[in-house]
Amino acid sequence: MSEPTTFQAPIGTHDVLGPASAEWEGVVATFAQLAYRFGFELAVTPMFEELGVFHRGIGEHSDVARKEMYVFEDRGQRQYALRPEGTAPIVRAFVQHGPATPWKAWYVTPAFRYERPQAGRYRQHHQLGVEVLGTDDPALDVEVIALALRFYQALGLVRVRLIINSMGHDECRAAYVERLRRHLLANVAGLCVDHQDVWHENPLRVLDCKKPECVAVTSAGPMLIDFICEECREHFDRVVRGLDSIGIESELNPRLVRGFDYYTRTTFEYVADSLVGSQNSIGGGGRYDKLAEQLGGRPTSGVGFGSGIERVLLARAAEEVEPRNLVNRTLDLFVIDTTGEDVATVLVDELRSAGFATDRAYDRRSMKAQMKAADRSGARFALLVGPQEWAAGEVTIRDLRSDDYEQAQRRIARDDVALSLANLLND
């Protein structure tokens, strides 16, 4: 391949620029606000970790670890991986620093997976999520699941469904996997071509297969939810009852098996019915009571979820949610300077310091060009400063939403700008 003359973003990545970035910013701000309200603090951890964090976290044999991770060696011959998901790094940080429990942390982060891109699937996507470490109280499963739903609701999503399952703890799960293995062995011939050979590596994956052949085989077989121990059952029931008590409907799906090995007990997924099947999972998570130990820490329960920003935006588009601004990014004022002395530099600095969102034109362009720029900026008011006004210590303030030349503008003393503007904006 010859060196290209221009560059573009790497395969499967995308640039987020305005005006789409405003919606992005709104989604993140909405989540941050909600996380704060739920008692979570922000946690920022590195974009890459030692490879072992993910091998021991999400499981060496998971699809993501096997064929989707960006693994690299640094100049010191250390093996690292770009984070393919958000949970393992947070738990690594928890183990390393030992914050007081329950530790409730939220994050926003890119996630990297080497996949063939398609709608709603990227090599770099972005996730918002929360994790709680230090207690196995089912009330926290409920809280985490509720936070996710409140988030979707705040974004205006309606066609969102919660599906839930229990993976049991490691012992009931191991016993179940044995049963499932025996069942699959007895029915290998009936499995779909993709699972004929690989079913024994991770029998649980077959449950997730949508091919009719596999569905036929597994639906005749044992379901994990029927084999979990008494404590796991009790935990699960308390989660479902808790959700019910705050009006959150959950739908048991005994086939729900998520792709990371660290899950125990509660697992859940939010499905957007406005999206097509292959990309309709907009968020998911669950409990991981063994993960801290696997990463070398003391036994510590945990529960959390992650949601994909791109998926959430796809769902908003699919539901045709009004693109109302989640954050206000309207300029208050646009300064138009025709004095030839660059007084705009002084004025914008003054007004910005006074708290007004202010912009201006550059390059000493014509009045007409500056007015066009003001119009395009979406600013509420224009501040016109010409040589005569400036000499008289005055400026003209003009309402850009009005088309009435006489009514829309008036001259005021330069020193009164901040006060007048504040009054006008309050009207």
Place this chain on the structure above:
RNA sequence: GUGGGCGUAGCUCAGUUGGUUAGAGCGCCAGGUUGUGGUCCUGGAGGCCGCGGGUUCGACCCCCGUCGCUCACCCCA
């Protein structure tokens, strides 16, 4: 990793059986308007027709390769 569709201006796209200076709309810049935007009119800038090779007197057009985008399978957010 497998398969389908598509690469022409900043954006959305035309481009005749292969024919010489490659077009439109939107956007951008300037003027019409001697300080006044959003409408209108006029003019202008902006293209290695993704890249490389081949066929041909001649290629945006046909063939091969390649890179990229996109959609789907798989898996996930």
